[in-house]
Amino acid sequence: MHRRFFFFYACPSYHHIFVGMKDNGERKPGMAQSFVTGVIALVFLLVGYQTAMFIHEAAVMKVASNRDVPDTVYVYRAVPESMSGDVERSSITDSVVRKNASHGKHAEKVRHEMPYPRTESFAFNPNTVSLEDLQRLGFSRKQAQSIDNYRQKGGVFRRKSDFAKSYVVADSVYKRLEPYISIPLIDLNQADSAEFDSLPGIGGWFASKIIEHRERLGGYSYKEQLMDIYRFDQEKFDALSDLVTVSEPYRYPLWTLPVDSLRLHPYIRNYETAHAIVLFRQNSDPRAWAVDSLASCGIISLETASKLSRCVD
Helix, strand or coil, X not given: CCCCCCCEEEECCCCEEEECECCCCCECCCHHHHHHHHHHHHHHHHHHHHHHHHHHHHHHHHHHHHHCCCCEEEEEECCCCCCCCCCCHHHCCCEEEEECCCCCHHHHXXXXXXXXXXXXXXXXXXXXXXXXXXXXXXXCHHHHHHHHHHHHCCCCCCCHHHHHCCCCCCHHHHHHHHHHECCCCEECCCCCHHHHHCCCCCCHHHHXXXXXXXXXXXXXXXXXXXXXXXXXXXXHHHCCXXXXXXXXXXXXXXXXXXXXXXXXXXXXXXXXXXXXXXXXXXXXXXXXXXXXXXXXXXXXXXXXXXXXXXXXX
């Protein structure tokens, strides 16, 4: 029995290729052709691999380039051009949310793993800004996730300075972003209990009292009315006054309401005072209707007149 073996050996010095020799030294027919076929197949395999890598790289770059420009921009709260009362427009800022459309899981993976090629600066609310936009603002994926973890645990950035206190926000980064931080003020006439609860020094009890007082007033006319609430003192007000606003001050219709409605207002409180106001209206020229006149007639106190005058047109 003849024992056979096959081997491939290239000798650079002599440029000979020995292919499939029998143990008696004879050349095995057909093996040279098989070797050439294998080499051609290997070349095609390498070309196919390089082509696939090129297509993959192009697809990745396309996904990344699409990510670097938001698909859509939504404005969810715009400040009115004209504002009345004691509220200045400059105290309120427009709030913008930048969002991308949904993508497949493979595209999302690429978007998350690819670094951002440039740093941008744009208006953002640190309480709602997305992870992608945090990275666009210059934060790493890990830093953006740290900010989001803080928010997920109930953390709130109430002021711009609160964002600066985050350990992942370097002083140089905050200095660049500070003009673009936009944290909407809480509107006393629009906010719900949860929003009031997020204010410093305001728990569930005070949050409910703020809403109850709003209902009794008909609406807040100015921020200082918060101090009408029991145990809501000047110190508590000073701690949050820069975080709240009254975008559309409520105007109390003092000169048209009947007695039964007037007596329910916190600044009038009783039937006798309400009835006296109605008698004053009935027996005086409408041109003389003024809160100060009610105080002059002894119908209400000077302190009440001071508060009520800010609620009435």
